[in-house]
Amino acid sequence: MRALLLSIALLTTSAPAFAQDAVVDTHVHLHKGEASLAEYRAQLKAAGQSxxxxxxxxxxxxxxxxxGNPADIASRNDALIALAAKNPDMIAIATVHPYDGDAALAEVDRVAAGGVRLLKIHPHTQKFDAADPRVLTLVKHAGDRGMIVVMDNASIVPSDNEKLFNLALSAPKTKFIFGHMGGLGFRFWNILALARTAENLFADNIYFDISASVILAADSPIEEEYVWTIRNVGVDHVLIASDFPQISLPKTLEAFAKLDLTDAERAKIRSGNARKLLGL
Structure with missing residues (x-):
């Protein structure tokens, strides 16, 4: 009996540790396709990380x-989707360009019908204005198809936070993941704590990945404010992410471990929130 009780106790105490170890990385760039994927896996293996x-x-x-070249975008989406089909732990993130109009909407329909759940668009890299009406049309359409829209939010374009906030307010049926949580402009997002108090204003449809910004915040004068912001936007709405190959996942997790968060908060951010959002 004592041996049985000891075994139960060991299992009970090890459960939180297992949850802490789980990781879902929501932000990986495979610029060179399969070669980049091999590099990503090798980097994790070298660090003893899974x-x-x-x-x-x-x-x-x-x-x-x-x-201006939607056919090329569709072809590259197909290559990524095929790579994901060969790698069960990989979640394909497709893209389109909002200024491609009907062709972009048709590509959203096509990839969504094929089971793709995530759509990434990037105002800086793709050279579009997040406040352009064509962007609103696209994100609403993606939301209607059950897709989550991922957008860069490193505050490297003018009025980045403000434009994304208003975009999310205007598309309440679409869920968004804003990458980098505003970069060094993260303080803006504390407005969500107030937005939730305004009746019929905010649909609580914004999530954040903390790639890159967590590295700047950890062990810095802004660390306490950064953790305060994580709690104000809602711990349930924050995701771990690396932004590979620019930043490695091991380096990101090393910085994340320095933040003054509870074990329960860490487990949610490392994997629990992503699992719930993406239905994993």
């Missing part, structure tokens, strides 16, 4: 998905 799942996109950096 991932339960990771969201990957093909564009960004040297691969710009610019307007």
């Amino acid at each position: 991932v339960d799942a990771f969201g990957a996109m093909w564009f960004g950096g040297p691969n710009q998905a610019l307007a």
